[in-house]
């Protein structure tokens with residue numbers, strides 16, 4: 562969070578009640594499978610600690626973060642949670658994981674050996690998961706290593722808490738890669754009988770029961786983002802971002818707006834200068850030019866176009882259409898909210914909702930609305 566946040570900043574409101582409802586909804590959808598919660602990257606920009614505490618109250622017990630640092634921060638507020646580290650075991654960190662009761666998703670033979678060594682050292686079968694790659698070439702044991710992993714289990718008597726893999730194309734449920742990966746995962750599980758399995762992220766969870774196995778690991782859906790392409794998003798939206806108008810100005814036909822003079826006005830215009838820019842996570846790819854429209858903001862339910870290039874600290878919004886109802890300096894405009902979802906913004910910016918959310922580290926005050934509707938500033 563920015564050090565320079567004060568009364569002249571915008572407002573980011575995070576609806577913890579919506580996050581709680583989204584988790585419960587996913588828990589219903591995943592039926593007999595356990596429903597974990599992915600809270601890496603500061604809970605996708607929403608604030609890991611308040612989010613994780615909310616999810617814990619909703620009933621979540623299994624949490625996934627990327628790094629051991631995130632795991633340590635989470636352990637401090639959730640003493641009883643099961644915490645998995647998606648990025649695996651960092652060399653030399655096994656003792657720290659053991660002390661903090663963090664469970665690495667072991668992804669290579671060297672990680673496995675280091676972990677088994679630590680188990681011997683502390684005289685305890687420290688819980689961990691095994692992560693196999695079934696077609697992403699990201700983290701995970703190669704499938705060819707399955708029999709070596711199995712031998713290590715037999716010789717040490719060690720059993721993992723979960724066997725996990727990750728789908729590359731879950732956001733497109735009909736993609737043939739999903740069934741290919743699922744078949745490889747099933748074949749792998751046959752070699753590791755009676756160990757709980759986990760394959761699905763949000764898209765996999767929403768995509769169908771065949772992905773659920775014994776545990777699902779949703780992230781983006783908790784935060785209201787679209788997981789599956791080309792289908793209505795069933796999740797409640799979680800965040801609202803409002804930013805203040807700094808100045809209203811009148812401009813003439815033929816004048817240009819912003820850096821690079823990239824946008825020429827084709828009518829006399831009334832412009833609102835809004836105090837947010839790419840330094841706040843309002844991406845520069847939301848700029849407009851003469852050849853290409855840019856992003857939108859909203860006022861009283863009406864969409865208003867961003868014109869010219871997005872600057873570091875400001876954007877220019879065309880409010881001409883509002884005529885006599887034009888807003889004044891100091892009024893707040895909706896950047897994200899009921900009229901502009903994170904995915905609308907992402908589509909406009911040529912990116913994904915995940916990147917929009919995790920980029921919102923700007924100069925605005927954060928407010929949390931809890932499950933009972935009470936609002937507090939952090």
Ligand SMILES: *Cc1c(COP(=O)(O)O)cnc(C)c1O
Nearest residue numbers: 599727762763764778779780781
């Ligand atoms: C980030 C991540 C998830 C959560 O993915 P979403 O698409 O946000 O639901 C699940 N599993 C792994 C391995 C991840 O890296």
